[in-house]
Amino acid sequence: MYLLTFIVKRLLWLVPSVFGIIVITFVISHVIPADPVRLAAGDTATPEQVAALREELGFDRPLVVQLWYYVQNLVQGDLGESLFTGRPVVEDLLGRLPATIELTLVAMIFSIVVGIPLGVVSALRRNSLLDHVVRIVTVSGLAIASFWLGIMLQLAFAMHFDWLPLGGRFDGFPPPTVTGFLLIDTLIDGDWEGFGNAFSHLLLPALTLAFPALATIVRFTRAGVLDVIQSPYVLHERAMGFPPSVIVWKYVLRNALVATVTQIGLLFGILLAGAVVIEAVFDWPGLGYYAVNSIVMSDYNAVLGFTVWAGVIYMLVNLAVDVVLVLIDPRRSAA
Amino acid sequence: MPPLLSVAGLRVGFDTDAGRAQVLDGVNLEIGRGEVVGLVGESGCGKTTLARSILGILPRPPAVIESGRIDLDGTDLLTLPARAMNDAIRGRRITYIPQDPLGSLNPVFRVGTQIMELMKWKSPDGKARRGRWPGLFTPYPHKRRRADRARVLEALRAVQIPDPEAALRKYPHQFSGGQRQRLVIAMALLTEPRLIIADEPTTALDVTIQAQILALLRRLVKERGISVLFTTHDLGTAYELCDRIVVMYAGQEVESAPIDRFFAHPAHPYTRRLLESLPRPDGSVREIPGEIPGLVHPPGGCRFHPRCPNAGSECGEHRPPVDMPEAGHALRCYHPDPMEPPR
Ligand SMILES: Nc1ncnc2c1ncn2[C@@H]1O[C@H](COP(=O)(O)OP(=O)(O)O)[C@@H](O)[C@H]1O
Ligand code: SF4
Ligand SMILES: [Mg+2]
Numbered sequence: 106m107y108l109l110t111f112i113v114k115r116l117l118w119l120v121p122s123v124f125g126i127i128v129i130t131f132v133i134s135h136v137i138p139a140d141p142v143r144l145a146a147g148d149t150a151t152p153e154q155v156a157a158l159r160e161e162l163g164f165d166r167p168l169v170v171q172l173w174y175y176v177q178n179l180v181q182g183d184l185g186e187s188l189f190t191g192r193p194v195v196e197d198l199l200g201r202l203p204a205t206i207e208l209t210l211v212a213m214i215f216s217i218v219v220g221i222p223l224g225v226v227s228a229l230r231r232n233s234l235l236d237h238v239v240r241i242v243t244v245s246g247l248a249i250a251s252f253w254l255g256i257m258l259q260l261a262f263a264m265h266f267d268w269l270p271l272g273g274r275f276d277g278f279p280p281p282t283v284t285g286f287l288l289i290d291t292l293i294d295g296d297w298e299g300f301g302n303a304f305s306h307l308l309l310p311a312l313t314l315a316f317p318a319l320a321t322i323v324r325f326t327r328a329g330v331l332d333v334i335q336s337p338y339v340l341h342e343r344a345m346g347f348p349p350s351v352i353v354w355k356y357v358l359r360n361a362l363v364a365t366v367t368q369i370g371l372l373f374g375i376l377l378a379g380a381v382v383i384e385a386v387f388d389w390p391g392l393g394y395y396a397v398n399s400i401v402m403s404d405y406n407a408v409l410g411f412t413v414w415a416g417v418i419y420m421l422v423n424l425a426v427d428v429v430l431v432l433i434d435p436r437r438s439a440a
Numbered sequence: 441m442p443p444l445l446s447v448a449g450l451r452v453g454f455d456t457d458a459g460r461a462q463v464l465d466g467v468n469l470e471i472g473r474g475e476v477v478g479l480v481g482e483s484g485c486g487k488t489t490l491a492r493s494i495l496g497i498l499p500r501p502p503a504v505i506e507s508g509r510i511d512l513d514g515t516d517l518l519t520l521p522a523r524a525m526n527d528a529i530r531g532r533r534i535t536y537i538p539q540d541p542l543g544s545l546n547p548v549f550r551v552g553t554q555i556m557e558l559m560k561w562k563s564p565d566g567k568a569r570r571g572r573w574p575g576l577f578t579p580y581p582h583k584r585r586r587a588d589r590a591r592v593l594e595a596l597r598a599v600q601i602p603d604p605e606a607a608l609r610k611y612p613h614q615f616s617g618g619q620r621q622r623l624v625i626a627m628a629l630l631t632e633p634r635l636i637i638a639d640e641p642t643t644a645l646d647v648t649i650q651a652q653i654l655a656l657l658r659r660l661v662k663e664r665g666i667s668v669l670f671t672t673h674d675l676g677t678a679y680e681l682c683d684r685i686v687v688m689y690a691g692q693e694v695e696s697a698p699i700d701r702f703f704a705h706p707a708h709p710y711t712r713r714l715l716e717s718l719p720r721p722d723g724s725v726r727e728i729p730g731e732i733p734g735l736v737h738p739p740g741g742c743r744f745h746p747r748c749p750n751a752g753s754e755c756g757e758h759r760p761p762v763d764m765p766e767a768g769h770a771l772r773c774y775h776p777d778p779m780e781p782p783r
Pocket of ligand 2: 708709710744746748749750751752760772773774776
């Protein structure tokens with residue numbers, strides 16, 4: 106019951122937050138010295154034609170009025186039209202959404218499934234060889250720029266060894282769309298070869314994206330476990346002869362995960378930003394790639410639309426994280 | 441009949457940056473069946489180290505067990521394989537009552553989950569050996585679970601937890617400090633151990649609750665014939681709970697006597713200082729002169745000699761042998777005080 110009111114309250118908070126994001130993005134995109142109308146009109150347009158287009162798009166009106174219209178449309182699910190594709194931004198976004206979600210989710214799941222056990226084991230075998238190797242990997246995970254890592258992986262596994270494709274999401278015709286996730290759609294189609302095809306395309310970008318997230322998860326899990334195994338309740342459990350594996354993987358881990366899960370929420374923002382870069386490097390037809398193009402082209406509705414989407418997702422993920430935290434640690438529900 | 445527990449010549453060191461600290465210097469201790477023994481000494485004298493040595497949960501490193509024996513019912517615990525120690529001794533033959541009642545239950549699991557976990561592994565009805573399953577996936581047979589749950593409810597009633605059924609569904613933070621201490625006492629009794637190690641179990645509680653809980657603990661262990669090693673820096677609480685008191689100074693046991701004899705005829709100079717340092721009726725406290733020695737380069741022989749008014753030249757050279765002025769009263773001192781009650 107508590108959880109339900111908590112969720113509803115947080116969802117209501119989403120509204121002013123999204124509004125804040127829109128205002129900020131709106132202002133920023135209007136103060137940057139680029140003229141989207143001139144770009145959209147093309148090199149050969151006369152000043153009169155540009156002025157006419159400006160009026161048609163409503164760019165001649167005061168900023169506040171433009172904002173008002175934008176919000177009004179947004180409420181009806183209309184994010185305006187892209188100046189370049191000429192299609193509704195909502196359609197463009199929805200069309201690319203599955204590619205990005207698939208990439209981000211696979212990266213996230215990979216970093217959680219590998220990162221948490223790795224963090225636990227390196228905490229238990231503190232200062233062992235494994236712990237040192239893990240430390241080197243995590244430090245580099247946080248220090249190395251994603252685009253550089255992506256390009257290096259391409260050079261090694263796509264160019265030099267030629268084991269994996271250089272970029273793109275699928276060779277040939279994709280399977281019939283059910284979920285939009287190729288890994289799942291190929292399976293639904295019973296197309297194992299297609300699954301391998303999709304998987305081989307996904308591997309490098311997902312690993313590149315996962316690397317910094319993996320590093321963060323390992324680091325926080327390790328620190329959390331080290332902290333928790335010092336606690337009096339673990340001493341009590343050990344003194345009472347609980348099996349060591351039960352102590353570690355049940356009683357220690359759940360406490361240690363509080364720090365990790367909090368980080369996962371923050372990480373998601375980093376992952377979304379990372380996806381923008383990585384999709385460009387790997388030619389991945391997702392939202393990030395779309396956002397980069399829109400920014401380069403000053404495709405102003407598209408940029409706004411992407412920002413709103415990213416903001417909402419980010420907030421939803423953090424809401425989910427807070428719910429999980431309450432489920433992990435009941436003391437939070439009292440606060 | 442041999443004592444239930446006998447610790448003989450136990451030497452334990454801790455490796456620190458400054459060198460090895462000799463924390464236990466050949467400690468001897470015996471606990472009879474059903475006997476409640478108080479291990480008394482100032483903070484830092486090695487009570488917790490001795491308690492954890494018996495439980496086999498010293499952090500190694502930095503701790504090093506250099507020599508000695510710990511026998512429980514004829515089994516040398518120090519040579520027992522780690523697995524057997526965990527499966528058959530800890531939680532079954534020896535249980536533990538922790539010092540810090542607020543922090544000693546896992547905050548993110550229901551009390552019932554934690555107690556039933558204990559029963560899953562340590563129920564008197566269950567086998568001491570774990571099967572092939574990794575711990576997490578070991579099933580908990582339904583029939584035993586039901587029987588264990590009945591035991592648990594009864595134990596919670598025995599330690600006077602109101603509404604035991606509801607208590608099992610609560611989280612630790614929903615209980616007061618005193619109630620949490622009752623819960624860990626219930627856990628220590630539930631598996632029908634031979635020996636309970638209670639490491640300063642009530643120091644964190646206020647005095648009235650402390651007295652209630654000590655009285656309850658004493659009644660429950662006496663009813664069940666369980667032996668207790670109770671560590672404390674406070675002679676007053678030891679007096680309320682114990683049959684016999686062992687005094688330790690800087691990692692050496694110096695005197696041991698049944699409770700009446702102990703307070704009537706203390707003989708070791710350190711014991712007497714300790715008794716004199718108890719708060720007087722007028723509220724004043726007399727400090728023991730001098731400082732607790734560092735343990736990396738401890739004083740030789742009797743470690744009390746730098747502070748001892750009776751010390752002679754032999755005191756710094758060899759540790760005095762055990763003397764028995766009366767049956768049950770053991771003393772290690774070259775120049776004991778006359779055995780009169782202290783003022
Ligand atoms: N993990 C450790 N590392 C180094 N020294 C320790 C450690 N644990 C305890 N000691 C030292 O051992 C001595 C005895 O400590 P302890 O057994 O906790 O005493 P008590 O319980 O009587 O207060 C102290 O001098 C303490 O500094
Ligand atoms: S007289 Fe000697 S042996 Fe006895 S306590 Fe003093 S120093 Fe130790
Ligand atoms: Mg202690």
